[in-house]
Amino acid sequence: MAELIFQKNNIGLGKRKEAIARVFLIPGEGNLIINKVSGNKYLQYNDTYLGMIWAPLKALNLEKQFDIVTLVQGGGLTGQAQSIQLGVARQLCRMDEQNRPILKPYGFLTRDSRIKERKKYGLRKARKAPQYSKR
Template sequence: MTNNLGSVFQKSAIGLGKRKRAVARVFIIPGQGNLIINKTPGEKYLQYNTTYLSNIWIPLEKLNLDKQFDIVALVKGGGLTGQTEAIQLGVARLLCQMEKQNRTILKPLGLLTRDARIKERKKYGLRKARKAPQYSKR
């Protein structure tokens, strides 16, 4: 299975999606609507969470392509929510690469917008990014 997927990956375009600390490399292959994340079935990887699963398929559903393609994603970093949103962005970007008309449909829905909110760094003299030690007057 890995040899077959490897050859497909080299030929096809890659959709890159990021969210918080999660980075997803997404590939779309003609198929029956299967989802594979890190060489595991998508349902199992996302712990059978219907919200996560439906979020990934939104870009394909809006273009009426939901049962024509398989999604293969290689994800690292972050948690499940960040990873699913990264995969969703990767799928949307890849669909725009495949056909330029898709951009006019996906852009107004906000599916091509990168959510830039990331964790703020800790500053010296503070306990966390913004939490300060209790002020004592005397």
């Protein structure tokens, strides 16, 4: 049974900044597991992050019908939570194409492509210059 769940065609892939999340939706009672740890514990009991992850399921009134199991790597907690949200929304659309017009206006299917700007030579960061001294 577990082999069927974790197949490539059942993955909702979400990305944000440096974070990459592979999301699996399993019929269940509304549990969240991130990297084999309880979702509440992993996200440090932050209601903002938890609400962000459950938002696509709440928009479809499915929050108590699926368990979310994710493998996430890279980035910080905010980027990881946003990447999981995108993965959940994409997986819901893959399961039923009728979900797409409902999720699209909320912006759940839009990949936020903003990433960190690269550091330039002669500068301390991407745009921060060393202090200028006139004399």
